[in-house]
Amino acid sequence: MAVQFFNTLSRRKEQFNPIVPGQVGVYTCGPTIYNFAHIGNFRAYMFEDLLRRYLEFRGFSVKHVMNLTDVEDKLIRACRETGESLKKITDFYAQAFFEDIDTLGIQRAHVYPAATDHIPEMVDMIKKLREKGHTYEENGSIYFKLSTFPEYGRLSNMQMESLRAGASGRVDADEYEAEEARDFALWKAWDEEDGVVFWETELGRGRPGWHIECSAMSVKYLGPHFDIHCGGVDNMFPHHENEIAQAQCATGQPFVNYWLHCAHLMVEGRKMSKSLGNFYTLRDLVEKGIDPQAIRYTLLATHYRQPANFTFEAAEAATQALRRIRDFRIRLEEMHGDGDMLEQECRKCSDEFTDEMDDDLNISGALGAVFNFIRDVNKKIDEGIVGSQGAANALALLDRLNHVTGVFAPAVEAAAPQEVLEQVAARQEARRNKDFAKADAIRDALAEQGWIIEDTPDGARVKRV
RNA sequence: GGCGGCAUAGCCAAGUGGUAAGGCAGAGGCCUGCAAAGCCUUUAUUCCCCGGUUCGAAUCCGGGUGCCGCCUCCA
Incomplete structure (x- = not known):
């Protein structure tokens, strides 16, 4: 079987074929570094980590780019309220972000472009859009004119006419400057509230709109047309629609072939929110004494398109599951002498794991295959018929699968004093x-x-x- | 109001037309000096509810109920 992904564009599973055989460009929407990321954020990053690792497992050479949003409304507000510089805040939370992904064993992307390091690229793209007639200016700000991009809404299946301006209640449509409330800002003119956060550019004094960074930076690092773009379902509209509009109108080329979106995480059966008291950062959970590997396991174990439910009971179950895996490894390491090579068991496990993962990263099925393997091999160990070579084969398989999942590693613990x-x-x-x-x-x-x-x-x- | 997702045992969660994976927890047994680990057996006649299609549905269709997401910057 070949690798298949559920493509949001077509709303169905499609066989994955990269543009350049053997090579895959992946762009994933990263964090706004204005706060500690919460475990819902990490669910998405975990899914993207699994995607990248599995593509590599299947022999693809992956280039993974994840942006860091370091200029945006919430950040500017934080600057104003705390009196700190933008850079001081973003440096602090960027470092926290990297510490957190290390804690979870998430592999580093190849590039982490920050928006403020790519102002020229964004200005450049906006200029191209302006030259091609996709923009208009109002009070010094530049907006994308959606009416010039008929394809708009294809990804999220949104009908432009049906979008009710300000339906979310978050924006007072009367105050909006755009010709149509649906149009979005490419460049925001400076105003007093922005304080010292602005750039003097050919477009005037101001700052980039949020969406343009992903278009400009993905095109810069992966080219105008690349393979996979990921994010949470909430990013589908409008962020990813806007990215498509900007990139395709600017480059004149198709943008992304496969869009993969990750469902949200709930906590204890409810949406995560501070008012419900079930809002957790990774640090909160680690402070509660939960093994980071168990957090990784819990976030990973549910299929990425399925709404997941994080519970402390599930985290405890993950802790026990990891113990079972680690104990199994310890048993294998103690095997000696001649015996069964476990070839059949290893092949079965490897094949089933791969088949499940090929099917749109069905991690639950894949983990099930490994636990069946563990049971079958334990049975043979009980029978006393496994030798050192068979054990080595089983351990080698676990190591291979650990490269994909990160949950089959040996326990990391100090030797007894x-x-x-x-x-x-x-x-x-x-x-x-x-x-x-x-x-x-x-x-x-x-x-x-x-x-x-x-x-x-x-x-x-x-x-x- | 519009668009979309989900609902499977005490908990987490696969399966999407052929008779319910896996993990955790629980019960009984084997093993053990006793344990632990491991193994075996057991735990959903049934997949939110009501209709329908079919020889056959958790899986398809219709109607409900509940939860969740998006509808201008939240993964």
């Missing part, structure tokens, strides 16, 4: 002497210190709780 090992030895001695009361006392004492003792035919195994 000497004192603990001495206690373990003392317990073994007690057991040999049938002094089980003493042996159990030592085990209980170690448990209180966070060490689990498991007796195996080859001796005691020491693990962190």
Whole structure:
């Protein structure tokens, strides 16, 4: 089977064929760095991470670009309210963002273009749009004239006529300067509220509209026509529609072949919101003592187009699932001698995993295949027929699948200190002497210190709780 | 008002016409000095509700109910 993705443009699964065989350009809408990202944001970044890793697993060479929005209304407000410079705020939250994606094991994109580093590119694109008659000016601001782009609305299936101006209640249509409320700003003229946040350009003193950065930067780093563009479903309209309008009108070429959109995350069955008290940043969850890998697992385990529900019970379940995986690896590492090569099990697992993932990244099915593999191999280990080579084959497979998912890694934990090992030895001695009361006392004492003792035919195994 | 998504066991969640994956939790058993880990059995006669199509539907169609997203800058 070939890789298939659900393309928002066609609303169906399509076989994935890159423009240049073997190479894939991926652009993903990144964070506005004005605050710590919340776990809903990370669900989207996790999906994009999985997409990129799976494409690489399937042999594609991927170039991944993710923008950082570092100039925008909320940021300017933050500057005004805190008195800090734009750069100080964005530098701080950009660093926090990178720390967070490292915590979650999300691979770094190849390029993280920041909007403020690409003002000339944006100005350039706006000039092209102006030359081609797609813009008009009002009070120094430049707007995109939607009526010049009949294709508008194709991605989100929105009929322009049906869009009610200001329906969301967030904008007072009367105050809007655009000829039509649907038109969007390419360039915003400076006003007093912007303070020192402005650029002097050929377009006048002002700042770019939000949408233009993604068009300008994606075209710069991936070319006018590239393969995949991702984002959350909320970005579909108007942001991605606007990107398409800007890019296609400016370059005269088709823009993106596959649009992939990630559904939202709910928390404890409700939409995440501060007023409901279920709004969490990654840092909040880590502070609660949840293993970042378990957070990764939880965010990853639901198919990306499915609305997901983050619960603390699910995070606990993920913690236990990871324990099962890690314990399985420990067992494999202890295998020795000749025995079953596990070739059949490995092939079955690998094939099923790939088939599931080929089908629009069906991670749930793929994880199911791996857990079936774990059970089948555990059974053979119980039968005592697995040797070191078979175990090595199984571990190699887990490593390969870990490159895709990041959840099949061995536990990262410090080796037991000497004192603990001495206690373990003392317990073994007690057991040999049938002094089980003493042996159990030592085990209980170690448990209180966070060490689990498991007796195996080859001796005691020491693990962190 | 318009457009779209979702509703599967206690929890998370696959499956989208052929008789309910997987993980966690629970129960019983094997193993163990006892545990832990592992394995086995078990846990939804049923997939939000009501109709319809079909030999057959969780899966298709119609109508409800509920939750979620978008409709100018929120993943």
